[in-house]
Amino acid sequence: MPGRLLRGLWQRWRRYRYRFVPWIALNLSHNPRTLRYVPEESKDKVISDEDVLGTLLKVFQALFINDFNKQSDILTVLPEPVKSKYQDLLSVQHLRVKHLEYSHEEQNTFKPEEILYKTLGTVYQKYEPIFFQSIGNPFIFRCLDGVLIDGNDKGISKVVYRSCNGRDRLGPLKMSDSTWLTSEIHNPLAVGQYVNNCSNDRAANVCYQEFDVPAVFPIELKQYLPNIAYSNDKQSPLRCVVLVALRDIKQGEELFSNYYTIVS
Numbered sequence: 001m002p003g004r005l006l007r008g009l010w011q012r013w014r015r016y017r018y019r020f021v022p023w024i025a026l027n028l029s030h031n032p033r034t035l036r037y038v039p040e041e042s043k044d045k046v047i048s049d050e051d052v053l054g055t056l057l058k059v060f061q062a063l064f065i066n067d068f069n070k071q072s073d074i075l076t077v078l079p080e081p082v083k084s085k086y087q088d089l090l091s092v093q094h095l096r097v098k099h100l101e102y103s104h105e106e107q108n109t110f111k112p113e114e115i116l117y118k119t120l121g122t123v124y125q126k127y128e129p130i131f132f133q134s135i136g137n138p139f140i141f142r143c144l145d146g147v148l149i150d151g152n153d154k155g156i157s158k159v160v161y162r163s164c165n166g167r168d169r170l171g172p173l174k175m176s177d178s179t180w181l182t183s184e185i186h187n188p189l190a191v192g193q194y195v196n197n198c199s200n201d202r203a204a205n206v207c208y209q210e211f212d213v214p215a216v217f218p219i220e221l222k223q224y225l226p227n228i229a230y231s232n233d234k235q236s237p238l239r240c241v242v243l244v245a246l247r248d249i250k251q252g253e254e255l256f257s258n259y260y261t262i263v264s
């Protein structure tokens with residue numbers, strides 16, 4: 001009897017096609033009018049992986065250069081060509097800043113959100129034993145292949161993330177960002193987990209798109225990736241989820257995504 005029940009639950013879970021785990025369904029009313037239907041898996045992506053990668057590299061590089069003075073430990077372990085690339089980029093940036101009338105001109109550093117604004121404008125973009133972290137956790141995102149991403153900044157989820165973050169360090173090089181668990185965030189794009197669900201009155205203005213961090217991702221920029229693998233298995237790429245704007249979004253507008261995406 002329990003075996004049949006478990007098999008039944010397993011089959012239902014395999015058919016489950018929503019973006020967040022079932023706790024959300026208990027929490028939020030299920031509105032068929034706001035469901036997002038995707039006819040096939042290959043059509044789920046709104047923009048190409050190359051565009052996502054290009055955008056992330058652009059922002060992370062700008063964040064790294066802005067924080068260059070504090071990156072000296074990392075620079076010592078980077079290969080010479082990478083170091084000189086940043087020296088060149090830095091001198092170009094200094095020239096640009098000199099021409100700008102800006103309150104931060106003297107100190108030459110900006111807040112992470114200012115870097116985002118200067119780099120992009122207004123655009124926004126976080127498996128194994130997850131049972132205890134998942135109970136009542138409305139922040140667990142479910143990828144199309146069943147990989148789960150826990151974006152909760154509290155409780156066991158926070159402890160697990162911090163522990164994995166410490167595990168994966170290579171000397172001074174951090175392999176992921178944990179500042180989104182604090183009030184001093186280094187990567188202003190790491191806010192996707194706080195986006196609410198759309199409704200009849202408030203249509204979705206962003207959508208979720210899965211992105212696997214390629215092996216060629218610059219090691220010095222991994223410190224801005226707000227995700228980390230639960231298991232130290234280097235075979236699988238790191239899965240991230242970015243939020244892609246569906247239209248121009250003005251400053252101050254709340255972001256709404258669609259939790260109920262059905263991919264046939």
Ligand SMILES: C[S@@+](CC[C@H](N)C(=O)[O-])C[C@H]1O[C@@H](n2cnc3c(N)ncnc32)[C@H](O)[C@@H]1O
Pocket residue numbers: 023024027028138139193194195196197198199
């Ligand atoms: C991924 S979290 C979103 C961020 C959350 N609102 C917060 O403040 O941290 C999902 C939870 O947000 C709430 N939520 C999301 N969209 C909502 C909506 N349209 N109306 C009311 N509550 C919503 C529900 O409690 C849901 O379980």
